[in-house]
Amino acid sequence: MATEPGDGPLALLRLIEDLPGEQRLNEPLAPYTTFRIGGPARVLFFPKTVEALAEAVRRARREKVPYRLIGGGAKVLFPDEGFPGLVLHTGLLCRAFDTEEGLWVEPGFPISGLVKRGLWVLAGIPGSAGGAVVMNAGTRHGSISSYVTAVQTLLPDGSLATLPPEECRFSYRSSVFREKRLPVLGVGVKLPEEIRPVEELLAERRRTQPLGFPSAGCVFRNPEGASAGWLIERAGLKGKRVGDAQISEIHANFIVNLGKARASHVLSLIEAAQSAVRRLFGITLSLELEVVLP
Ligand SMILES: Cc1cc2nc3c(=O)[nH]c(=O)nc-3n(C[C@H](O)[C@H](O)[C@H](O)COP(=O)(O)OP(=O)(O)OC[C@H]3O[C@@H](n4cnc5c(N)ncnc54)[C@H](O)[C@@H]3O)c2cc1C
Known part of the structure; x- marks a missing residue:
């Protein structure tokens, strides 16, 4: 049945x-x-x-x-x-394999594990390799898409497929896996030749991001040629609070959970930021955060 x-x-x-x-x-x-x-x-x-x-x-x-x-x-x-x-x-699927073609990781393999193996451009990004591919996670130093050699997925007809990077339709914080809701079952990665210590990169993040409270990183994508955080700050919303959710006083593109924030509080702040930025600058902020609707 x-x-x-x-x-x-x-x-x-x-x-x-x-x-x-x-x-x-x-x-x-x-x-x-x-x-x-x-x-x-x-x-x-x-x-x-x-x-x-x-x-x-x-x-x-x-x-x-x-x-x-x-x-x-x-x-x-x-x-x-x-x-x-x-x-x-995917938390129990976190194995990594060294193959002839390079590194192959299961979807729950932590991003921090990729960083430890040399993928320094992702230093400080929390989450899993699968989530990183879906979101095309990255920093100003680069995105995971530049290092992906193949992604295993399940096509809508139920068959397994291993897609080369050009079929992953990577774009700014998105991919075919986000657009079409395809599962990421495994990721091939080529590690960069350049090796860089990550302490300095992590220290910079500690200075510029509100890491003392729970959050989900940047809420909005940066619009073409502008910074979402700057626009929200200029709209006077830095520090605005609804319930226990707050537009961060440190970085206005972060919403932080001060204790008992609810999704409805976060959604109210998202709407407040979008409408203020639209009114003042005529720009519609689109979501980088993945909001699951009830
Ligand atoms: C403090 C902080 C700082 C951050 N800084 C950055 C940053 O600098 N750069 C950046 O890009 N991001 C940043 N992020 C966001 C986040 O770390 C990345 O987007 C990361 O890639 C999310 O991975 P995840 O495993 O947590 O994904 P999840 O949150 O678990 O999932 C994200 C989306 O992917 C889907 N998904 C997850 N796994 C799979 C899978 N195996 N197959 C198919 N779909 C899947 C989910 O359904 C959801 O739609 C930050 C977040 C925080 C909290």
Whole structure:
């Protein structure tokens, strides 16, 4: 029998219970995000193999149940109401392999692990290799797209494919995996020849980013030729607070969670920033943050 989106956790559990992994029912998502915000997932599943992740996605697609992948949860805002479906967490898929073509990592391999192996341009970015590919994560020194040699994914017809970088449609903080919601199942990486110590880069981030409070990094993309943080600051919104969510006093493109912020508070601040910047500068700020709608 097909599973309906309105079905309870047990119906969803039946979909994945024979796959190797760990399941949690009605599990709050806040602890799995850097924002520390988000209500319960009906089922949270940690597949133990990449094959189990791919099969879970296949089944969720076939049964048309809502599903989401997460890695480090460093770029995602889940609703206070929670997620009425299956959340697939890549945290147990964190192996790295040295192959003849270079490094190959599972989707949950930490970005910090890539940095330790030499990918210094990503120093200080929290999250997983899978999330980094989806978001084309980067710093002013470069983005992961310049170092990706191949990405394994599951096509809409259910077949596995290994895409070369030119088919990943990388752009500023986006990729085909973000546009089409395709799972990242593995990533090939070529490490840069240049080696740079990362302490200085990390110290710069500590000076310029509000790392003392939970957040999800930059909320908005920088519009062509401008900085979203500067526009929000000029609109007078630095420090503005709704509930326990605040536009950071250190970096206005960050929203921080001062304690018990709710997704609704963050969404109010997002709307306030967008409307003030539109009114003053005629610029529409688009979201870099991945907002999951209720
Ligand atoms: C303090 C702080 C600083 C940051 N600084 C930077 C920065 O300098 N540069 C930068 O680019 N980003 C930055 N970020 C944002 C974040 O670290 C990156 O976007 C990172 O790549 C997110 O990875 P993640 O695993 O946490 O993704 P998640 O938040 O888990 O997921 C992000 C999106 O990708 C999807 N997803 C995750 N894994 C997969 C997968 N395997 N397959 C398919 N979809 C998947 C999710 O569904 C979601 O849509 C910062 C965040 C914080 C909190």
